[in-house]
Amino acid sequence: MGKKRSSFFITLLLALVLVLSACSSGSSSSSKDTTIKYWSMWNKGEPQQVVIQKVIDAYEDANPDVxxxxxxxxxxxxxxxxxxxxxxxxxxxTEQSGAEVEGALINNELVEPLNELLxxxxPNEDTPFQDVFIDDVLSFYQKDDNTYFIPYEIISSGFHYNENVFNEHGVEPPKTWDEFIEVAKKLKNAGLAPLAQDGNIDFYNAYYYYWLVERLMGPGALVEAAGDKTGETWSQSGYVEAAKKVQELVDLGLFVDGYKGSQYPAAQTAWASGDSxxxxNGSWLSSETAEYSAEDFVYKAFPxxxxxxxxGGTDQAELYLIGWVAPKGAQKEAVSDFLAFAMQKKYQEGIVKDTKNISTRADLEAPEALADFRELVINASSYHKEYDGLQAEFPDWWKIVFLPLDDKLIFGEIKAEEFIKELQKQTKEYWDKQ
Structure with missing residues (x-):
């Protein structure tokens, strides 16, 4: 009786194992195969697209079920x-600049946290993901202790110059505004246009007023004024002084002749050729102008x-980050696995060598032309967003109100006081319509 019962249970167990095995083998392909849907900000043929495609190809080779x-x-x-x-x-x-990701997705709770990725x-490095980044870069867009944004490229902005030109004219990179004006005057008196500017690019024109407000009033001041629905914040002295300093550049004739009508990339190309x-501009400028610069051109930058x-001080750096994010509903585990793979040093070297940009990995140096910009970033005591985050926080106001008025200011079509009055008036009108 015992032997029969034992034999029965053994037979039943074997049958169960065979059934489970059959079920498992029959569903393995459907349960394991994964497709990650990825929408990229790059266009085919761009250096970043080429680098990322290589990472994708390598990942698929290593993970044939993905x-x-x-x-x-x-x-x-x-x-x-x-x-x-x-x-x-x-x-x-998907990917974009951190400011745009924050404005479009993070602030609207349309993203998945990637905390487990940290x-x-x-792979192949045995290093925790969070430990490979330059300090504070990975956490820059954290919200409520959640990490949503994974940056892989750093951009910043400042003044570009050819070290040989400065040496030829006996000038040093200025540290204060007064020194800057004196250097510019000396260059102008020597017959060299101090400042290049492609006037048809409105957000390039905006660099001057934005940076002046940052230095005078600190990060957050532009966003505060833009968000004041009465428009009255613009009347504060710091905003007025910043506008007067833009006007000073115009009144002194420090911009290259014809800058108002200059069509990108004419002015920056001429600058690289030694005409100014x-x-x-942004740190991308060196890669955009390299083919036009002379062999002895030495790319340098100062804040x-x-x-x-x-x-604001020069220890405060602009942090313009490009990186990945997983929108709401994403396959977090699959995405995290790919991002850990993509952040390997051997793949991130492509950001430096092939795209000529600065990687967020702490163990990768910048391209030689961007060494100064990397130093600005890693030595900064604090960071702020590009354009103070204006174009992401208030994108329509930025395009409808600010950029057209800023163009008029930098072109000398309106004076500083009128610029401020119009900012007050048009900001109020804009918010009244919302």
């Missing part, structure tokens, strides 16, 4: 992602000068 369905959608990708997230059909992975080991001395009595 397919990354990437669409190269260009700079307007974030608006498309936001609409898709609102309708519940967002991609698993302690995940980088300095240009205030926007300090202003006596101002709240």
């Amino acid at each position: 397919k990354i369905d990437v669409q190269w959608m260009g700079r307007e990708v974030m608006s498309k992602v936001r609409n898709a997230a609102l309708s519940g059909d967002a991609p698993d992975l 302690t995940k080991k980088i 001395a300095m240009i205030l 926007f000068p300090t202003i006596e009595g101002g709240k």
Whole structure:
């Protein structure tokens, strides 16, 4: 009786194992195969697109059960992602500048936290993910102790110059606004246009007023004034003084002749050819102008000068980050696995060598032309967002109110006092219509 019962249970157990085995083998492909839907900000052929495609190819080779369905959608990708997230059909992975990601997705709770990724080991390196980044860069867009944004490229802005030109004219990079004006006057008197400017790019024109407000009033001041629905904040002395200093540049004739009508990239190309001395722009400028510069051109940069009595200093750096985010509903585990793979040093070297930009990895040096910008970032005591975050926080106000008025100021079409009055008036009118 005991032997029969034992034999019966053994037979039953074997049958159960065979059934489970059959079920497992029959469903393995459907349970394991994964497709990550990735909408990228890059266009086909751009250096970053080429680098990321290489990472995707390597990841798929190493993970044959994973397919990354990437669409190269260009700079307007974030608006498309936001609409898709609102309708519940967002991609698993996308990328843009941190400010745009914050404005479109993070602030609207349309993202997945990636906290588990922080302690995940980088493949082939045995290093926790969070430990490979330059200090404070990974946490820059954290919210409520959640990490949503994974940066892989650093951009900043400041004055670019050719070290040989400065040496030829016996000038040093200025540290204060007064020194800056004196250097510019000396260069002008020597027959060299001090400042290059492609006037048809409104957000390039905006660099001057934005940086002057940062140096005078500190981070957050522009966003505060733009968000004041009465418009009255603009009347504060710091905003007025910043406008007067932009006007000072115009009145002294420090911009290259014809800058108002200069069509990008004419002015920056001419600067690289030696027709002007300095240009205030993003750190991408060296890669854009390298083919036009002379063989002895030595790319150097200095931060926007300090202003006596101002709240901002050169130890405060602009942090313009490009990185990844997982929209709401994304396959977090699959995305995290890919991002840990992508942040390997051997792949991030492509950001430095092939795109000529600064990697967020602490163990990668910048391209030689961007060494000064990397030093500004890693030695900074604090960071602020590009344009103080204005274009992400109040994108319509930025385009409708600020940029057109700022163009008039930098072109000398209105004086500082009128610029401020119009900012007050048009800001109030804008908010009244919302």
